[in-house]
Amino acid sequence: MTSPDANLSLSLPERRAALVQAFQDCRVQTLALFDGMSDSEFREQIDPGYSPLGWHLGHIAYTEAHWLVHKCGGRQLPFPDLERTFHVDGLPKSARGNIPDQDGVRAYARDIRDELLECLETADLDAQERQWRFVLQHECQHAETVSLLLACRDLGGSGFASGPGSKIAPSDIDDIWLEIDGGPVTIGNGTTWALDNEGPEFQVTLAPFRIAPQPVTQAQFAAFMVDQGYRRAELWTDEGWAWRSAEAVVAPLYWSEDAPDSPVAGVSAHEADAFAVWAGRRLPTEFEWEAAAAEAGTGEESFLGQVWQWTSSVFAPYSDFSPWPYAGYSEAYFDGKHRVLRGGSHATLPWALRGTFRNWYTPDTRQLIAGFRLAAD
Numbered sequence: 001m002t003s004p005d006a007n008l009s010l011s012l013p014e015r016r017a018a019l020v021q022a023f024q025d026c027r028v029q030t031l032a033l034f035d036g037m038s039d040s041e042f043r044e045q046i047d048p049g050y051s052p053l054g055w056h057l058g059h060i061a062y063t064e065a066h067w068l069v070h071k072c073g074g075r076q077l078p079f080p081d082l083e084r085t086f087h088v089d090g091l092p093k094s095a096r097g098n099i100p101d102q103d104g105v106r107a108y109a110r111d112i113r114d115e116l117l118e119c120l121e122t123a124d125l126d127a128q129e130r131q132w133r134f135v136l137q138h139e140c141q142h143a144e145t146v147s148l149l150l151a152c153r154d155l156g157g158s159g160f161a162s163g164p165g166s167k168i169a170p171s172d173i174d175d176i177w178l179e180i181d182g183g184p185v186t187i188g189n190g191t192t193w194a195l196d197n198e199g200p201e202f203q204v205t206l207a208p209f210r211i212a213p214q215p216v217t218q219a220q221f222a223a224f225m226v227d228q229g230y231r232r233a234e235l236w237t238d239e240g241w242a243w244r245s246a247e248a249v250v251a252p253l254y255w256s257e258d259a260p261d262s263p264v265a266g267v268s269a270h271e272a273d274a275f276a277v278w279a280g281r282r283l284p285t286e287f288e289w290e291a292a293a294a295e296a297g298t299g300e301e302s303f304l305g306q307v308w309q310w311t312s313s314v315f316a317p318y319s320d321f322s323p324w325p326y327a328g329y330s331e332a333y334f335d336g337k338h339r340v341l342r343g344g345s346h347a348t349l350p351w352a353l354r355g356t357f358r359n360w361y362t363p364d365t366r367q368l369i370a371g372f373r374l375a376a377d
């Protein structure tokens, strides 16, 4: 689902102004996540798989300093003494609480932002627009990580306490489907919004399939729990069952007793796979998902912005993939161990919300605002 690169019809000053606005709007949303946070929370590592909350803010700023002030702007890297602290290759996640206090990190981010805006005033966007858009989306992704960690923190470490038989009445899976004709579809994104793994565009031919118009809801997932889905090894892959046994998982991470019709969230790909087997359905491939999302469009029926949705696809390069802006961004994860998620969540900031966006995590990850939708042949 490619949209034309609308900004190319704008003048250079208009394109710069659009970027200023986007960077400022994005930053307001990022900083709001930290409002009222104490310094000890700021340095807290909520989950061992993720960096401490405040590190993300420093890393967002460092990434601007490196790519936009230094590389694009041709200036010296601001605050080189903090490079090791906030570079992704600098310190292990467990040591990343060792950062300046919140006021210090906010000041670091503000000073870098001031330099960035100066650089943008004269930036050659014909050459650099993709880089600026990359860094904006980098902030979106780390802001979402902070959001999901705050949601983990607010579980109080207990997750789903009350088990099946809770307030939520189990509900059947609807037999309502979007019927998608087979045939050739274009996959990928050739605009300067695209991250490296979204390109280049190409055609695939899909067999006809059906896909659910909505992600699986909590009430529907409750039916799986009541039917002992978490205890029936035959529903799970071997890897999934080993994971569920080792982690003693009994319910989605972000279970909420108040929202039966909300999409289930905080499930791993293993839970999604087991549910699909139980339901006699399957997950969509990422190409099926993308084609269906394009048909659903951006209105009421949009596939975007509720929860990320696991697909059956392993994260792999499209043909003629070229790593950009550094090999570690996507290529390092083409290891056969990551699965693709599509769609974006309510915590995904708008600059990273589109039908071609590919997210990826290992299938055992449930600290994500992620659910799934079902498909069938």
Ligand code: AVJ
Residues within 6 Å of the ligand: 138, 141, 142, 145, 329, 359, 360, 361
């Ligand atoms: C694509 C969301 C898995 O946050 O780990 C951020 C994106 N890469 N900084 C992540 C990313 C470098 C990445 N995900």
Ligand code: FE
Residues within 6 Å of the ligand: 059, 063, 088, 138, 142
């Ligand atoms: Fe990053």
